[in-house]
Amino acid sequence: MTTGPVLVVDGLTTELRRTTATILEGVTFSIAEGETVAVVGESGSGKSMLALAVMGLLPRAIRRTAGSIVLGGTDLAALSAGEVRARRGRDLAMIFQEPLSALNPVMRVGTQIVEVLTRRRGLPSHAARAEAIRLLGRVGIARPAERFRAFPHELSGGMRQRVMIAAALAAQPRLLIADEPTTALDVTVQAQILDLLRDLKRDIGLALMLITHDLGVVAELADRVVVLYAGRVAEIAPATTLFDSARHPYSRALLASRPRAHGPRSALVPIEGAVPTAGTMPAGCRFRPRCSLATVSCASPPPLHAAGPDHLVACWAVQ
Amino acid sequence: MLVAFLFRRLGGAAVVFLLVSMLAFLLVWLIPGDAVAVLLDAAASPEETARLRAALGLDRSPLAQMLAWYGGLARGQLGHSLLLNRSVAEALLERLPITLSLTALALAIAVVFGTSAGVGAALAHGGWLDQLLMGVALFGLSVPDFWLGLLFIIVFALGLGWFPTGGFVPISESLAGWARSMTLPGLALGLTQMGFIARMARSSMLDVLGQDFVRTAEAKGLSRSRIILAHALPNAMVPIVTVIGIVTGALLGGSVVIEQVFSIPGVGRLIVGAILARDFPVIQGGLLFLAGVYLLVNLIVDLLYAVIDPRVRLA
Secondary structure: OOOOOEEEEEEEEEEEEOOOOOOOEEEEEEOOOOOOHHHHHHHOOOOHHHHHHHHOOOOOOOOEEEEEEEEEEHHHOOOHHHHHHHHHHHOEEEEEOOHHEEEEOOOOHHHHHHHHHHHHHOOOOOHHHHHHHHHHHOOOOOOOHHOOOHHHHOOOOOHHHHHHHHHHOOOOOOOOEOOOOOOOOHHHHHHHHHHHHHHHHHHOOEEEEEEEEOHHHHHOOOOOOEEOOEEEEEEEEOOOOOOOOOOOOHHHHHHOOOOOOOOOHHHHHHEEOOOOOOOOOOOOOHHHHOOOOHHHHHOOOOOOEEEEEEEEEEEEEEO | HHHHHHOOOOOOOOHHHHHHHHHHHHHHHHHOOOOHHOOOOOOHHHHHHHHHHHOOOOOOOHHHHHHHHHHHHOOOOEEEEOOOOOOOHHHHHHHHHHHHHHHHHHHHHHHHHHHHHHHHHHOOOOOOOOOOOHHHHHHHHHHOHHHHHHHHHHHHHHHHOOOOOOOOOOOOOOOOHHHHHHHHHHHHHHHHHHHHHHHHHHHHHHHHHHHHHHHHHOOOOOOOOHHHHHHHHHHHHHHHHHHHHHHHHHHHHHHHHHHHOOOOHHHHHHHHHHHHHHOOOHHHHHHHHHHHHHHHHHHHHHHHHHHOHHHHHOO
């Protein structure tokens, strides 16, 4: 990493208010300026929870109990709710999985971008309108002045996600969090949205935190990968390193479970069992019940340690 | 697109109105026994009976009677009252402003306070304010409007003397007098429907606040008031507006009773009087009038829908 980090998350821990069962535990990673970090894991691994925790948008039932979220030198975890609100949209923005439900159905899409420009960037309304149309064009929407007046239901899924991206970029954030941005889209549209994100990353040096379970998306876009399992970081590595030589048994299993388009056809290898849920977490390493390499030492939680240059693994079997 | 939508709804309303007018026409036959015999006492001579029958046009063939009824409707004539010395249309129009102003006031009270209470309760979800507001709403829902009216008369008119016990002062005569004469009946009528709207507004708002686009608005860092007023409320309004249409029907029905309680000479009192005196043409005209107002309100509700929610215009 040559430039300073935009985001440093350290020891982030969250729990359910009611049962005090932990969800995220000691999550630590960073994102450098212009870097794309993918957070991967199965459903229930805590990926989306991590995104919401960074945004300060955790559901009421969940609270952060420890850890810091340092964005551009300020610890968001130490700020009041109002101060975090003032940063949201300006310093960090987020796009969601379902662009249809994530857009207000009774508000014109142009207005949904303009409100960010007038209220967060303080542009006068005529300038905001021009800027919103420019942004719509920038995210690849044809005839942006016309589409400015459209309602979300009048647009295709891909266009809606482009609108979401335009609204997220409107306040010129340092960090964009994308939670499964292509999951709800058709395959061809997925590729277009990934292209758009790659362009934006290159052109405006946007730092991107990409939440996904799709390793194909990771290969397309990510510089580094954080593998999350049951709320803990299992492995952090540059994307190429992870694809070539993942060390954590869970990462390896995850890579083995994906279908391949090239090379010899082989059977898919599923990971037996399911991610434990909050409150039923095994003691020690949380992957132990599903791990073929488990030994007695796995009864205590493995620390994250170096397994190579810029490569961290939390596994007793990896030295 | 909005115009096409309007015409479709207008067509539907016309069909309903036609059905109601048919029902009103059949009313004379639907009452048990001979309508003319019911009107006159048992001692009436056959000549008197025949004269009334001819005056009502009941001696003609059913088809001719129907043609005469619809012919009159087409010209805006609803026939003559048997007891009041004027046409039904005159009698209705005379009392129309009174009933409409009472209903409109009650509706305004119900909508403004009901929506505010419901939205307030949703924002305070689970807290003491939520429980208090919903308790009041449940009370309003459970109490009959005439009972509330009588209670108001006892406490605020007879007891405290703040308001008259009844009667009506035209707005053209004195604005203050009109307001004083309308406050108690408007409240009695409106409060019972307020509870209904409040409960709907609360559940609708809670539903909307849990939706993804509210989280998006939060992610944009918009202020709480902007999120509630510009994003959540317009979406929550669709079910609330539906309820407003239903509530208007209940208010029109309720005004019949409340006009009795507060001795207000409105359409409701006219209809009750007509029923007691078996003044058929007035009953028929009143029925058509109430159906017409109800259809008009629901047409406005449908239009409001389309204005609030652009997706409705396609349906």
